[in-house]
Amino acid sequence: MFARGETILQLMERLAPKHYAVPEDKIGLQVGSAAKEVKRVLVALDVNQAVVREAVSLDAELIIAHHAVIYRPLAHLRTDTPSGALAAELLRRDIAVYISHTNLDTAEGGMNDWMAEALGLAGRDVLEEIHTDKLSKLVVFVPETHHEAVRNAMFAAGAGWIGNYSHCSFNIEGTGTFVPREGTDPFIGTAGKMEKAAEIRIETVVPDSARKAVIAAMLKAHPYEEVAYDLYSMDLKGRSFGLGRVGKLPSAETLEQFAERVKSALQVPFVRMVGDPAKPIRKVAVLGGSGSRYIRHASFAGADVLVTGDIDYHSAQDAEAAGLAIIDPGHNAEKIMKPKLAQWLNDQLRAKGYNTEVFASQIDTEPFKLR
Template identity: 35%
Template structure:
């Protein structure tokens, strides 16, 4: 089955949720009709003129890029500017453009995961972890005979999901006591008389955005006129999503050999690979950030990494980082090269998800080097 653009975007937004993007970023659909069919998809780092020409000439229905075409708002997309001409050509050719930028940086797996994998890093974790989605815990007391039915009702409303497990709950047994008022209509007992009931306390976690649905389900499933329950907001914890990654090599390598591995693993550019540090220093723990990463020196140093692989390192931040004796060796690569490995991940994940939904598309990864530099003397 040929998917529509809306079908493809639904998968991309699940893999790279727009809510994970930084506040300053511009991600999502730039051109394209959600109802149009998508038979061919081209993946690229930059929506440059040459890449757009490749997409149009190859009759691709969708171009997925990492970098935005417009990062800041504009008042015109007239064809009097290079980017305006790109917009016109995309629309006239029926080629959709979709951007996954910092939402792909912060995803798991995301841009830095692909870079880490290309360099042979294992046991990776985020360098700058995003907080996990806000979670609650519902605690409700029910007659013991109703415990399983209550768990089923709460699970159906979205509670009790922990990793790959669902319907996860904790129950303890005890005794509940209450005295109905004169205007009450108790399920058990009589108004004005103290009642004691064998009860189970059921505890289940839930995403905070499901709170209303879960509480409503609890009330509907409970036999009591006034259920006894609590909703607790759980502490914020780090997630497995976030910018950058820290990992380890299978075996330590001298910095010179590790830098050679980096040069071999990434596509060649005029920029090449620049190294700062003792060539014989042994490297085992490595931090990586796809794209510009000199704003993360503090986190990298705190992580204890032996080396830091990223792009666009500037003179002053780099020299300041080297001023710390315990600081990491620096491996500076081209911005485009550091993010290019992600394209294969995005292609694989998207086609796999579409196949699971009964759809298939023809995909291709652009090998056009869109790094800004053409000559090094």
């Protein structure tokens, strides 16, 4: 059994919900249709003609990429231009393209966490907060025989988090009453007669980002034909999500040593470095992509160094004046997402019983070369 495109995109949006993206970011399905069965998926950093040829060679029907294939508004779709020819080839081959960009950067277990893990950073915090989940309280009444199954289903779908504590709930024993009417098929009781049932009132917190999944899981696990539950809005804030990560190395090392760590961990042939090579480095800020505007954020967080791409001349001078070291491994360092995301998707699809295969692109889309 192969997954449909919509199912794969739902998995992607569970990892990296669209509302995690910065405003006006170009994300989502950009080319083709997801309303089809997908046997093979290709995960890429960028989409160019070489990546499309790779997808064709794999018989992939879907490309999931980090960088948008349509970034600027199109004034026309001419096949004698590079962008037009690329779109035409994708459509001709019936290959859909889905983009997960700053929402994947922001997501827990996404781009910036992958980069921080590769660098060995512990005790990570967000560099810039983008989104904070609002919390709701979910109350559901469950027969005693099924309350653990229902509660665990809600926890598995994302309910029950308070700070860094998971599986949080409050449970009260009580008696439920109801009269099954004509045409019902009650789990307990007989149509037309008052029924009393020993029930558990389960209360738990649900973040907005997981609300639909939690309610769906609760309804699926619940034995009743009609489920009695309430959802209350709360003023409390849940977990915060954002761009970049700040963490610490296991032990201090010089900037020069750390630069070698970055090259090895992010598999890049060179880095640009700002700062004294002998400077001790312990606290590290990392942000995939272009990070010039995050120099102040990194300094405010007390970082010794910022690892990010596309640092311009004047931003480098600003960092140097502020005493912040910079390691620029280039924008292409985000290629770390290809094997990580491919593995995550493969695991999710296998767990759901699908035979759809996910491959990490082997195409190097780095445009810069050293001479």
